Amino acid sequence: MLSAKPIKLAANQFDHFYKGGNKIGKLRKGPGGPYRPEEWIGSTTTRFGASEQGLTILEDGTTLRASIRTNPESWLGKAHVNKYGDSIELLVKLLDPDQRLPVHFHPNRAFAKQHLGLAHGKTEAWIILEAPKDAWVGVGFENKMSMSSVKEMVEKENSKALINSLNKRTVQAGDGILVPAGIPHAIAEGIFILELQEPTDLSILLEWEDFAVDGKKDGHLNLGFDLALQALNFEALEQKDLDKLIVSTKDSNNLLTSMLPVQAEPYFRSHLIKPKNATIEMAAGFAILLIIEGSGVLQTEKQGDLNIEKGDAILVPFDAGIWSVTGNVEVLLSRPPAPDAPMTSL
Numbered sequence: 001m002l003s004a005k006p007i008k009l010a011a012n013q014f015d016h017f018y019k020g021g022n023k024i025g026k027l028r029k030g031p032g033g034p035y036r037p038e039e040w041i042g043s044t045t046t047r048f049g050a051s052e053q054g055l056t057i058l059e060d061g062t063t064l065r066a067s068i069r070t071n072p073e074s075w076l077g078k079a080h081v082n083k084y085g086d087s088i089e090l091l092v093k094l095l096d097p098d099q100r101l102p103v104h105f106h107p108n109r110a111f112a113k114q115h116l117g118l119a120h121g122k123t124e125a126w127i128i129l130e131a132p133k134d135a136w137v138g139v140g141f142e143n144k145m146s147m148s149s150v151k152e153m154v155e156k157e158n159s160k161a162l163i164n165s166l167n168k169r170t171v172q173a174g175d176g177i178l179v180p181a182g183i184p185h186a187i188a189e190g191i192f193i194l195e196l197q198e199p200t201d202l203s204i205l206l207e208w209e210d211f212a213v214d215g216k217k218d219g220h221l222n223l224g225f226d227l228a229l230q231a232l233n234f235e236a237l238e239q240k241d242l243d244k245l246i247v248s249t250k251d252s253n254n255l256l257t258s259m260l261p262v263q264a265e266p267y268f269r270s271h272l273i274k275p276k277n278a279t280i281e282m283a284a285g286f287a288i289l290l291i292i293e294g295s296g297v298l299q300t301e302k303q304g305d306l307n308i309e310k311g312d313a314i315l316v317p318f319d320a321g322i323w324s325v326t327g328n329v330e331v332l333l334s335r336p337p338a339p340d341a342p343m344t345s346l
């Protein structure tokens with residue numbers, strides 16, 4: 001059986017219900033907007049309700065998902081397969097909204113298993129690539145809410161009240177934010193984000209005014225809002241707890257910087273690699289690389305070298321062996337949880 005090899009990926013944008021996509025097009029030399037505000041990078045996940053849309057297509061026309069299922073240890077390594085099977089355990093996206101994202105949330109694993117028959121919920125994290133001055137995100141309710149009060153806001157389509165119910169936090173490039181499943185959230189327009197998440201497409205909308213979606217019909221995962229709202233965390237997210245979900249790496253001069261708080265490690269890992277004049281070596285393992293600045297060389301123990309430059313998105317399989325990055329380059333590294341990471345049911 002052939003070994004999996006490092007691959008430069010073509011852009012993988014497709015239409016969504018909100019506006020955006022031109023920053024993605026510029027970075028990734030892809031199609032851009034106006035209604036393609038997401039790119040799914042190295043994806044083995046399909047859009048909710050779809051059979052193929054969202055999947056990464058390899059150069060030979062097969063999907064990454066099919067290739068991994070055929071040859072999981074080559075892509076993922078034996079230790080990963082022993083713990084997680086042939087799931088890569090994450091979905092990596094670029095998000096480029098030209099309009100505020102609606103207030104929404106995602107179910108956790110227990111809810112997804114019970115009501116949707118899925119192994120994963122959708123805990124996610126945002127790495128801020130660019131942000132306008134005073135750009136904000138909303139994460140968690142500022143005050144404790146009740147099922148009845150939230151349901152009333154949803155039924156009355158009271159977008160203003162829903163936005164006002166959230167904790168607001170200004171963000172800047174270099175921030176990393178973990179958003180646990182069940183936590184309501186929203187993102188202001190103009191922020192450019194690399195998102196890591198569990199490998200599902202499970203979103204429950206709390207509002208949809210001015211968006212190209214019928215939330216009453218398509219906003220509740222076909223469960224109805226009475227059931228879907230049971231997945232929402234109604235508790236207040238206190239500032240001290242919100243602080244624990246956010247890290248800022250703006251002033252970091254480290255060669256390898258963790259972009260997320262430690263609570264993310266059961267779900268996924270994110271690091272910024274800035275080798276400068278050094279060589280940063282990484283252990284063998286499945287990885288998704290996004291080159292965000294400069295150019296350099298990806299060197300692999302078993303499968304040669306690959307020139308890299310800003311805008312490249314690269315899959316690195318386990319079979320590449322130990323790998324390293326050199327050059328005047330900045331690389332965002334996304335990886336599944338380690339095989340020895342603690343399991344979580346959240």
